[in-house]
Amino acid sequence: MGTYARQDIVFVRGEGCWLTAETGERYLDFGSGVAVNALGHAHPQLVAALKAQAEKLWHTSNLYRVEGQETVAEKLVRLTFAEKVFFCNSGAEACEGAIKVARRYHYVSGEPQRQRIIAFSGAFHGRTLATLAAAGNEKYLEGFGPTADGFDHVDLNDLEAVEAAIGPETAAIMLEPIQGEGGIRPASVDFLKAVRELCDKHGLLLVLDEVQTGMGRTGKLFAHEWAGITPDVMAIAKGFGGGFPVGAVLATAEAAKGMTPGTHGSTFGGNPLGMAVASTVLDIISEPDFLEAVRSKTLYLKQGLEGLKDQHPGTVEEVRGAGLLMGLKLKSHITPAQIVKAANEEKLLLVGAGDNCVRVLPPLIATDKDITEGLLALSRALARVARETS
Helix, strand or coil: CCCCCCCCCCEEEEEECEEEECCCCEEEECCHHHHCCCCCECCHHHHHHHHHHHCCCCCCCCCCCCHHHHHHHHHHHHHCCCCEEEEECCHHHHHHHHHHHHHHHHHHCCCCCCCEEEEECCCCCCCCHHHHHHHCCHHHHCCCCCCCCCEEEECCCCHHHHHHHCCCCEEEEEECCEECCCCCEECCHHHHHHHHHHHHHHCCEEEEECCCCCCCCCCCCCHHHHHCCCCCEEEECHHHHECECCEEEEECCCCCCCCCCCCCCCCCCCCHHHHHHHHHHHHHHCCHHHHHHHHHHHHHHHHHHHHHHHHCCCCEEEEEEECCEEEEEECCCCCHHHHHHHHHHCCEECEEECCCEEEECCCCCCCHHHHHHHHHHHHHHHHHHHHHHC
């Protein structure tokens, strides 16, 4: 179906931060498959884990215990706030599952009227009907019939608006620590702390969507750690599988108490192939030295992007983001599509976003040399667009 405005490039091979097209041309991948290829392409440990599992067992369904699920769940519980984990295949599924966990929690707690969830303008939680409604973006909802009810939208970082939106039917507050699709717009540390306090005060669940911000992308395993808080429920995916489709809903035991047999399910969720890869990804990214290296690269990348802003003041308005989840907010007469196209011509892959922003998302394994090459290519792309629009 014609649902994608695809770029006319076919990639046939990948290694590290680089992709090779069918023409033989090499591209530096600073889109990471939209923050998915956290460990780059064809990472030898991931390849080995997938090959080894593929020779043993692919699928049994969730009618039986799955050894890999138990291994990965134990690791997630050890590394995070969570005590319970549900495995799925994508970020949208994880966010949809998180919504169900929050509503079901209040239902079994004797407050079935508490079904509404406070969400934030500019958010993106996936393309299912419920997650589209949670984000509230009219452009994505258009033409798909009645909007799923139960979501109240306020502006990010507006604590008074959040407090005013809380009512007797409110079940949870759901947000991304940094809005990715929305234009690399961070929730402030103070805001995250205050939202956590509001949830505690009013008996609400705090639901975090860390699909894009998680798995080391910001220099900690999950972005909420920078604020020193923990959620009650969290959705993860993207980098969790390093390119293999894997997602999960993480929750405290209390938040997950309503998720009893028959309340939720997934045919492919937590299949042995996905678990073998996710387990290996977790082992690599959770190493303190790995995350320390990401933080070091962050400083180098951010410094470089600030330099580009100074060099191209007529094109770049602002540098945004944290870790290796960075963005350039562009001047109003420039579009993300123009920068992405120009970068392609410089053999650099970037990803557009909302709020007139272009995302810079290198794999977490990018070297300083890779980042230098990326910055040089991006500078040439910015100069190219400036010439074309002058």
